[in-house]
Amino acid sequence: MSHLGNKIKAGYYRTPDLQGEYLKKLLHFTGDTPIFDPTCGEGFILNYLATGHEPRNIKSYGVELDRGRAASAAKIIDRLVQAPIESMVISHNVFGLLLLNPPYDNTIVGIGKEGTERKEFIELARNTKYLIPGGLMIYIIPSYRFADKHISRFLATQFEEVGVAKFSDEDYEDYKQCIFIGRKKVGKKKKYNKIMHEFLLSMESEDFIKTNVSSIKQFIGQKQWEVPEADVEVPTFYSKIENKRDFILSIKENKGFLAFKERTKPKQLEIGGDPIINIAQGQMALLLASGAVNGVLGEGEHLHAVQGVETVSNVETTESTDDMIITKTRTKRDISIKIILPTGKVKKLV
Template sequence: MSQIGNKLRMGFFATPEAQGEYIKQLLDFQGDCSVFDPTCGEGAILHQLTKGQREDITISTYGVEIDKGRALKAKEFLTHALHAPIESMVISNDVFSMVWLNPPYDFAMKNEDERADRKEYIELVRNTRYLAPNGVMVYVIPSYRFSDEKIARFLATHFDNVGILRFSDEDYDDFKQCYFIGTKKGGKFKEYNPKIFEFLTQMESEEFVKKNVTPINHLVGRHKWKVPTGRTEVKTFYTKLEGKDSYYTGIQNSKGFQAFMERSKPRTLELGGDPIINLANGQIALLLASGAINGLMGKGDNYHAVQGLEMVSKVTEEEKHINDDGSTTIKEVTRTKREISIKFITPQGLVRKLV
């Protein structure tokens, strides 16, 4: 819900192409790997960053997008793109060589008695788990949001080889966004860097940002972040929320549905072999008359095509009743008359009818 609200208030803004080009020149892919964007939009930024890299390496691109239209577009540009909220995803930890993180700028929904955390912080923590040790995080948020103490402390603890940059001048005034680029630390113990924390917490001031945060284009050609070799296939990458399109096929292929269909089929009575108990002539006649044993019967010379038919008619009869005084009362009674007609064809082709 929070991301929907964010779209209503701010709309969808993809990273400008010029900014993507600057970032591309700051990345040095070392070999085969996979990269991830948890809010990938139409997939343009990952496509831009990985297109035209070294011909001898394979870079798989993974994206998640909550908007259906943009997710369909992303499927054209990315190796794997899913239409789902990132909160519903199940993804392997420590697997991607690079994560591009441009989260929604909003509060997450919480219960009345819980404190609502900012999405920028929640997504930073969540998606750092998916980044491999020594992998590169590119984190893009409004400049003043870096001053949030939780965000600043997390970045100062979990990353080294850090660069803090702002959009180049042609786009900064429109977007007011900055980049944090860093390498994820490995191991359980991660040393906190107070200098990074202090710098980030001062970014609430626009004056500080303009004076102390380097425009990204000024760093091009002076430094690069090495994106490490890693897996090109992420085996665990799916959403817990199944799309409606998959329901139909899933139901059709389920064992329960197949059993239901078998039980729903019209049944035909097939008689063959020896009956469980001997049948009286009257019972056989009823089976023939009702059509229950229409069809082919017997074997060899006794192989016949048999059809039974019950003919029902109304018959009126007079009943005489002698009264106590000796007089006679005549009463007409209508009864139902049932007759059995059986036709069969002999192996020689002769048609016989039994009435």
């Protein structure tokens, strides 16, 4: 995929499958362990690194923001959460292997804030704490980004048994990315590696990378990193942002919601029994005219269809006095009920 295609995908750079194959050959799992990718995309590389190590139990954990990519990843990742990594609550010091290929863009600036930070460093600092001491990290970013003062200093302080390789020739020109493999140091006090720091700072130059950074393909058969054993069940791994779809069933079964639905259900008009008070002629006419008595009555040979109809007319009356004649007009309501018999005969009750 071209750089343009990746930019359209908002910083999503999937690691090429070939580079994943090379990476897998550089790893040796010493026992059962969980592995983690905080921006796993469709999960292909994470799943590839986790499989084929029987009888070792390698359990994969992934987080992905994009819904479509997360749906694909959920089919092949043991435990997948669709959420922003910023919302995740995860146990510290639990994963034997961290696969880190963060988005290549800047953070969003909030109202009233100035400046942005590159996500490569933010995700590096955030996710290193989830790696067990002595755990292995694979960090994939654009080559020149290793020269960032924050990234280079962090890597030179927090990691040992380090290897830096560029993508093999088949992919490097398209991606311009390098791979950092290192083991998280043990203990609170960590010695800064000046030589490593200066090497990373020099990676700002493409000429330096071409002459001093080996291809990952050259590591095959020359170096292998051991991934340490750890408990495959991570105690805490969830998002503070709940998925709305998870609430649907709970809401449907909620007693309060069911009671609300019952109270707001449209009422059905039922005719039958004795009225509480006598119904006036005009009221009866309205009931009939509105079709309240419409319906099918009886069964079998006694089945009847009933329809009520109201007709309205004006009736004039006159009153005479010594000086004038007064004419009054009133509304007259007549009721008619039609009954259709099973034979098709229609009876009209006036």
